[in-house]
Amino acid sequence: MGIPMDNNIHAPTVASGPTSGGPPPCDLSNLGVVDLVQEKERIEEELSALSSVLSSHNVHMNTTLTTFDGFPRDDIDVAQIRTTRARIIRLRNDHKDVMTHLEKGIHTHFANLQRAQAAAPSGGNAGDTRGLQASASGNNGLDTGATGRPFAKVNSVVPGSPADQAGLRAGDTVRSFGSANWLNHVRLAKVAEIVQQSEGRTVAVKVSRKDPNSTSNFELSLELVPRRDWGGRGLLGCHLVPL
Incomplete structure (x- = not known):
């Protein structure tokens, strides 16, 4: 008779060393707003792909991985699901960090624009302020207005x-x-x-x-x-x- 798995079968496992498939960690404090947006989108794309992996097994983050009597289910790849869940948890934490830095960067961006507009004399130099605003938004046309860019x-x-x-x-x-x-x-x-x-x-x-x-x-x-x-x-x- 087999021996049931321990109670931690549902907990995702994190292998020692770097997680495979993910880029090396970067110092978010050194990234500008445009780079932070790109990092945010990269994480969201990977999260979407990992969610598709779980969906392919007809499971989600909280689906039980054991049978009613405590044995690992044999109709799904339990190891892959646990590894995928671990990666999702890590990426969700990374996403929160990126969002924190991105919000700070946007606030700083607008504070700089307001100071520049207040310092710019009226009339002839108004175009300089508009130029500063255009360059500060990044070369990809990033819109950081109140409603933001279309998503x-x-x-x-x-x-x-x-x-x-x-x-x-x-x-x-x-x-x-x-x-x-x-x-x-x-x-x-x-x-x-x-x-x-x-x-x-x-x-x-x-x-x-x-x-x-x-x-x-x-x-x-x-x-x-x-x-x-x-x-x-x-x-x-x-x-x-x-x-």
Whole structure:
């Protein structure tokens, strides 16, 4: 008769030495805002890939790995799942660190802009201040405004759905969805969480839409109420894709 595994089978294991597949740790305090955004996106992409690994086994972070009598399940790769969970936990901690440094960097960026604008004389040198703002935002066009840069695009909207009634249109780019924004949406996972927690309640959504009469965009503030009784699938009736 076999011997059941110990009670720590669900706890992820962390191998000694560096975790395979991950880049060496970097000093976040030495990174600028643009580099921090890139590091944030790298971590989110890896988290998404690791979540897909768990999904391929039909498990999540809290799924039991043992049978009812305490033996390891033989229908899943327990070792791989534990290693994947360990990596996810480590990356989530890394993501929190990056977000902390990124928020500090953005606050510093705006403080520098305000000081520069206050010091710049009116009139002829106003362009210099605008130039400083453009260069400080980074060479990738990083937008660090109050709503931030768009992080998702509305791919489709079902007629008569909550999204349609709120005024969302295919092609809109989402700048904020409730408390979700370009800094914290984690590959739209936070948007899904907000939708699930806000059924029947109003969610403020800010989008950018292309102006049909020009080449520029204009901003819209919408109110969306997720609900499941509208006659279609899901709580929104629209499809969002990350940018």
